[in-house]
Amino acid sequence: MAQLPPSSAPLNDAADPAVGDVAATTAPPQVDRVPFGAWWMLFVLFLLYVLSLLDRQVLSMLVEPIKNDLGLTDVEMGIILGPAFAIFYGLFGWPLGWAADRYPRRWVIYLGVTFWSLAAAASGLARSFWELLMCRIGVGSGEASLTPAAYSLMGDKFPRRRLTTAMSIYQTGSMVGTAAAFAIGGLVIGLASDITANDIPLIGHLEPWQMTLIITGAPGVLLALLVWTFSEPPRRQVKKIEGAPKQNFIRFLKAEWRLLVPMALGFSLMVVLGNSLISWTPTYITREFQWRPEEYGPLLGLASIASGLTMVLKGWIVDWLYARGMRDAHLRFYTWLIIAAIPVAAAAFLIKEPISFFILYAILQVLVVQFVVYVAATIHLVTPSELRAQTIAVFISIFSFIGTGLGPFITATVTDVVLGGPHMLGESLLIVSLVSLPLALLLLRVSIGQVHGAMARQDARDDSDH
Numbered sequence: 001m002a003q004l005p006p007s008s009a010p011l012n013d014a015a016d017p018a019v020g021d022v023a024a025t026t027a028p029p030q031v032d033r034v035p036f037g038a039w040w041m042l043f044v045l046f047l048l049y050v051l052s053l054l055d056r057q058v059l060s061m062l063v064e065p066i067k068n069d070l071g072l073t074d075v076e077m078g079i080i081l082g083p084a085f086a087i088f089y090g091l092f093g094w095p096l097g098w099a100a101d102r103y104p105r106r107w108v109i110y111l112g113v114t115f116w117s118l119a120a121a122a123s124g125l126a127r128s129f130w131e132l133l134m135c136r137i138g139v140g141s142g143e144a145s146l147t148p149a150a151y152s153l154m155g156d157k158f159p160r161r162r163l164t165t166a167m168s169i170y171q172t173g174s175m176v177g178t179a180a181a182f183a184i185g186g187l188v189i190g191l192a193s194d195i196t197a198n199d200i201p202l203i204g205h206l207e208p209w210q211m212t213l214i215i216t217g218a219p220g221v222l223l224a225l226l227v228w229t230f231s232e233p234p235r236r237q238v239k240k241i242e243g244a245p246k247q248n249f250i251r252f253l254k255a256e257w258r259l260l261v262p263m264a265l266g267f268s269l270m271v272v273l274g275n276s277l278i279s280w281t282p283t284y285i286t287r288e289f290q291w292r293p294e295e296y297g298p299l300l301g302l303a304s305i306a307s308g309l310t311m312v313l314k315g316w317i318v319d320w321l322y323a324r325g326m327r328d329a330h331l332r333f334y335t336w337l338i339i340a341a342i343p344v345a346a347a348a349f350l351i352k353e354p355i356s357f358f359i360l361y362a363i364l365q366v367l368v369v370q371f372v373v374y375v376a377a378t379i380h381l382v383t384p385s386e387l388r389a390q391t392i393a394v395f396i397s398i399f400s401f402i403g404t405g406l407g408p409f410i411t412a413t414v415t416d417v418v419l420g421g422p423h424m425l426g427e428s429l430l431i432v433s434l435v436s437l438p439l440a441l442l443l444l445r446v447s448i449g450q451v452h453g454a455m456a457r458q459d460a461r462d463d464s465d466h
Helices: 017-026 036-070 074-081 083-102 105-125 129-143 146-157 160-171 173-194 208-217 219-229 249-255 257-289 293-323 329-350 354-369 372-382 385-418 422-465
Strands: none
Touching (some): 036 074, 036 160, 036 219, 036 257, 074 083, 074 385, 083 105, 160 173, 173 293, 257 329, 257 354, 257 422, 293 354
């Protein structure tokens, strides 16, 4: 195969000494200089990503009042919290990603943010299960517009050697957004509960949960306008090398399925667990400890922040292990975290004391909830550069359909159908934890056995390019 030009180098080429040395000797000194406009664009995208998580997660703090007001069961709430969002988030991700590749990305983001914000605010006007379901479908469909277009914009706005940093900053929006959902959401719920005059002209009486969804959803219509404060960068074209054979995506998946399939299923189980915890823990706290959202919201927010911030330390440990010859360090280190998380999860839902629960829940979040970096790094090491985006897209879809879609629903089903009632939610979360963690551990250990062979094949492909 012909050698790829510098503009086609892998995104985090610093991880490969050979590629890094070539880039260092051929790239001009100003390659790492990032203009203010790029950082401002990143800030806007980060802010919108935080907003998306706020609109996505705040509903989990309103389960009890919504159930009581609309007469819903835990299973119906599980559908609204999980599949209503996740299935359509996954379905619309592909066509909206296609649109971001062909049309102005600012328009794709602007229309998507506006649409999901209107749908999120409209959730506060829902008077039935079906109305709320349709609104949540709208939120999921609209939010699917953001990340594909955001990654595309960052890829064209930032120099190659700074792109990983930019994407890492963007990705922390998930942590900040989840924290905002619990912290800001708890304060808004308290504010809405204190408002006595909640009769809106032409709309009528609104319950506090309805006002909360309107207050948290509506600002997105204005924040969407921020996309017009930065310029649309020209698309970075990759030169085609004469005579270079095309990598076939399906052929690659068939060649590496022994690694990719158990890895996708293992991490999907962790998405099931993570989304079950995020969606149902607020309700568990309300039922078990009788705490109000404004009391537990800031504490859950701190747990989410701790989970995100410790990624820096965990990333440094993985890099240290990898630099010393542990080529499967990314997956192996995460399996160590799973092993540590199993007794923590068991204790969290067996100890019926609120402070102990919050401490154990925060440890559980730190250990296993943030795992995207392990997936992305492993895919980078075993996948040809021209197939990495497609491979990651397949993983995201699997996570969305299996993990995000089924997690809250599975927990609700175990609570209502298997265990027999809402008072058994803690036991349900315990079962989901103690099934998901060992199965994920087993599947990821199977993947570890395939990592060295997959990396050797990728090394051979890299060698044929030089």
